[in-house]
Amino acid sequence: MNMSVWIRQSNRWLSIFFTLTVIANFVYRAAASSEPPSWLTYSPLPPLFLQLFSGLYLFALPYTAKWRRRERA
Numbered sequence: 001m002n003m004s005v006w007i008r009q010s011n012r013w014l015s016i017f018f019t020l021t022v023i024a025n026f027v028y029r030a031a032a033s034s035e036p037p038s039w040l041t042y043s044p045l046p047p048l049f050l051q052l053f054s055g056l057y058l059f060a061l062p063y064t065a066k067w068r069r070r071e072r073a
Contacts, residue, residue: 004057004058004061007054007057007058008054008058010050010054011051011054011055011058014047014050014051014054015047015051017047018044018047018048018051021043021044021047022044024040024043025040025041025043025044028040
């Protein structure tokens with residue numbers, strides 16, 4: 001499998017995981033009267049940072065492909 005395809009697929013799964021952790025935070029805050037545990041509060045951050053890096057790679061991919069095509073010609 002191509003590396004960019006793998007990164008694109010992992011970005012999609014990370015977005016699903018990120019969305020679920022944010023929903024879990026909102027549900028816990030709505031249901032509980034106390035502060036949520038810190039692990040739940042900060043659980044969206046790791047997938048968000050991974051999405052940042054994979055998203056930047058996917059954003060730059062078409063531009064680097066154009067640049068590589070121009071160098072070959």
